[in-house]
Amino acid sequence: MKELDPMILLAVFLEMLGPLLWLLLAMVLLGTAAFVALLVRERGIAASRLVRAQLVGLVGGVLALVLMATVSSSGFTDAAGPIDWILIVLVYGLGMLGTMVLVYTVAGWTRLLRRQGAAG
Amino acid sequence: MKSDNKNNTGPDEGLLREPLSRRTFMQLSALGAGALLLKPGAAQAAPKLRSAARIVIAGAGAAGLATASRLAARLEGATITLIDARKAHYYQPGFTLVASGIKPANYVTSSTADYVPHGVELIEERVAEIDPEGNTVVTASGRSVPYDFLVVATGLQLDxxxxxxxxxxxxxxxxxxxxxxxxxxxxxxxxxxxxxxxxxxxxxxxxxxxxxxxxxxxxxxxxxxxxxxxxxxxxxxxxxxxxxxxxxxxxxxxxxxxxxxxxxxxxxxxxxxxxxxxxxxxxxxxxxxxxxxxxxxxxxxxxxxxxxKAPDVVRNSPLPWQQGAWGNEGWLEVDKHTLRHVRYPNVFGVGDIAGVPKGKTAASVKWQVPVAVERLLADIAGTESTARYDGYTSCPLITRLGRAMLIEFDYQNNLTPSFPGVIAPLEELWTSWVVKTMGLKPTYISMLRGHA
Known part of the structure; x- marks a missing residue:
């Protein structure tokens, strides 16, 4: 165990999250794949949808922080040193990014599939 | 009323092996806590060692279970026997959180049987006698269990x-x-x-x-x-x-x-x-x-x-320190770097019972167990091991609700931070609290299973 073993990492996260870990990993993988597929299909980024997704992402970041505070039994006055603020930014950023990609992708595919349905 | 609390680890924690592994462990805990600060490495599966050795582990708390898991993963054909009467397993590092109204009592309670690795026999009896001259352990029902190697992990007794x-x-x-x-x-x-x-x-x-x-x-x-x-x-x-x-x-x-x-x-x-x-x-x-x-x-x-103090079964055996500061408390006379008994070389002591100068914590267990296991396996293989325990232990010292100091140190009272320059050991930090409340229990359970 001189190097960090991915299996150890997996074991710890499995203990922490249980089957939820697989669900989360599947969401990340499928979400990313769907996002990339959407970009290819639409040949670029739809700017107005991205802006709307970013707005929802701002709320997603807040939700990530609330979730983090709940599971770690923390309050909103606990941050002290620089690493605390880095961690807060990291959690917020991940929540925002995840929500943004999810909203953008779901909205994009919904629109595409509707259009296909209307055309067919 | 006498306490039967003879578990293996303290209401505190952290964990590891050689310096890198220790750091890796704390990083794992922090990772679990959301600080993505890791670099992946290659998975290593050590080859199994064939042996007919009989290994008895007295005590199935954190140290006993972690030892059993690691031995079971590395040995083929050996007889590994865990002996402990208590069916419940306590995650003792969580006791303070329960007493602070942060977690419910069931947060710290699970079952010993959940962690007994495949191929290891659990005798659900109290260890009544240890005879290192005759290489035998006797259970409360009078059952005699002979051994080639003994790992004493009985924990301690609240007096x-x-x-x-x-x-x-x-x-x-x-x-x-x-x-x-x-x-x-x-x-x-x-x-x-x-x-x-x-x-x-x-x-x-x-x-x-x-x-x-x-x-x-x-x-x-x-x-x-x-x-x-x-x-x-x-x-x-x-x-x-x-x-x-x-x-x-x-x-x-x-x-x-x-x-x-x-x-x-x-x-x-x-x-x-x-x-x-x-x-x-x-x-x-x-x-x-x-x-x-x-x-x-x-x-x-x-x-x-x-x-x-040490449980009576150890105090009444020839295994404790015979003199010095610990002569009265009955702690096992082991070498502080190898965890091997000073007078009985086929006996090891890990966890709270080990008579070493620092740390009766789960962190110590995590770092001690791999050393004792490596030494024991080397004995079986007829080779030499250089595995060494330097007293590393850790204590996420809660200083208020929502903040803690992530204190890690060794035998020499050196601070040994896992994240030098990132998580300051003497600073009250929310991040250290997050490590304590989110990261440590999953890592501890992984340790019991021999995965961390």
């Missing part, structure tokens, strides 16, 4: 009887708390402490004059109580007194000094050289032994931390 007037059944009544006793007592202590935080009065805190599990836990609880009083607006109505058993607040001088400063900041009064001698739970009076004689102290709330 409430050594406090005159103390009755464990009264924990949770009349201002009497004691976190260490059991998950139920930790929860009962929380109710008493919460009541105290509502009313104020005199809160008395202490630690025993013996070796103990996680010497940080009594300090943490003092801090948490002070914080609850402050949050509920009753700090002005309360006096908080911490009674140190010697002239320090913590065995690592730099940490002791930091705690002294924090205590002073929060107006927590400190008495040195005071050891609880007797208690009158009805009248709420604690009597302390001091160099000048005894002194009485009235309390509205008290957290009794009992003296701790």
């Amino acid at each position: 409430y009887a050594a406090i005159e007037g103390m009755d464990e059944r009264l924990i949770g009544q009349n201002g009497l708390g004691s976190i260490y006793h059991s998950p139920a007592a930790a929860e009962a202590t929380w109710r008493q402490m919460s009541e105290f935080a509502d009313k104020g009065g005199v809160g008395v805190f202490l630690r025993p004059g013996t070796e103990m599990k996680c010497a940080g836990a009594p300090l943490k609880y003092t801090f948490v109580t002070e914080d609850y009083l402050t949050r509920r607006g009753n700090r002005g109505k309360a006096e908080i007194i911490y009674n140190a058993n010697n002239k320090a607040l913590f065995s690592v001088p730099i940490v002791s000094e930091k705690v002294r400063m924090l205590f002073q900041q929060r107006d927590i009064k400190v008495n040195y050289d005071r050891v609880l001698q007797s208690i009158d739970p009805g009248r709420r009076i604690a009597t302390f032994r001091t160099p000048e004689g005894t002194t009485e102290m009235g309390y509205d709330f008290i957290n009794v931390v009992p003296p701790m």
Whole structure:
């Protein structure tokens, strides 16, 4: 165990999250794949949808922080040193990014599939 | 009433092996906590060693289970036997959180059988006798279990009887708390402490004059109580007194000094050289032994931390230190770097029972077990192992709800931070609290399974 073993990492996260870990990993993988597929299909980024997704992402970041505070039994006055603020930014950023990609992708595919349905 | 609490680790934690592994472990904990600071490495599966060796592990707490898991993963054909009567497994690093109203009692309770690895026999009996001359362990029912190698992981015994007037059944009544006793007592202590935080009065805190599990836990609880009083607006109505058993607040001088400063900041009064001698739970009076004689102290709330000693089965065997500071407490006479018994080379001691100078914590277990296992496997293979334990242990010292100091140190009182320059050991941080509340339990459970 001189190097960090991915299996150890997996074991710890499995203990922490249980089957939820697989669900989360599947969401990340499928979400990313769907996002990339959407970009290819639409040949670029739809700017107005991205802006709307970013707005929802701002709320997603807040939700990530609330979730983090709940599971770690923390309050909103606990941050002290620089690493605390880095961690807060990291959690917020991940929540925002995840929500943004999810909203953008779901909205994009919904629109595409509707259009296909209307055309067919 | 005698305590049957002989678990293997202290209400505290951290964990590891060689310096890199230790760091890796704490990083894992932090990772679990959301700090993505890791670099992936290659998975390594060590080849299995064929052997017909009979290995007995006395005690199935954290150290016993972690040892069994690691041995089972590395050996083929060996007979590995765990012996322990207690069916419940306690995640003791969580006791303080239960007693602080952060987690429910079931957060720390699971079943020993859940962690017994495949191919390892669990004898659900008390170890009654250890005979290192005859290489045999005898169980409470008289069953004789011979061994080629013995790993002693019996944990320790809480010696409430050594406090005159103390009755464990009264924990949770009349201002009497004691976190260490059991998950139920930790929860009962929380109710008493919460009541105290509502009313104020005199809160008395202490630690025993013996070796103990996680010497940080009594300090943490003092801090948490002070914080609850402050949050509920009753700090002005309360006096908080911490009674140190010697002239320090913590065995690592730099940490002791930091705690002294924090205590002073929060107006927590400190008495040195005071050891609880007797208690009158009805009248709420604690009597302390001091160099000048005894002194009485009235309390509205008290957290009794009992003296701790080796279980009788070890004390009555030839295995303890025969002289020196630990001669009376019965800790196993092992080499502090190899965990091998000094007089019986086929016997190892890991966890709380090991007579080494630092750390009766889950962190110590995590670092000790791989060393003892590597040494034992080398004996079987006829090779030499250089695995060495330098006393690493860790204590996420909670200094208020939502903040902790992630203190890691070794035999020489060096601070050994896993994240130098990132998580400062002597700084009260939310990140360290997150590591404690989110990262440690999953990592601890992984350790029991031999995965971390």
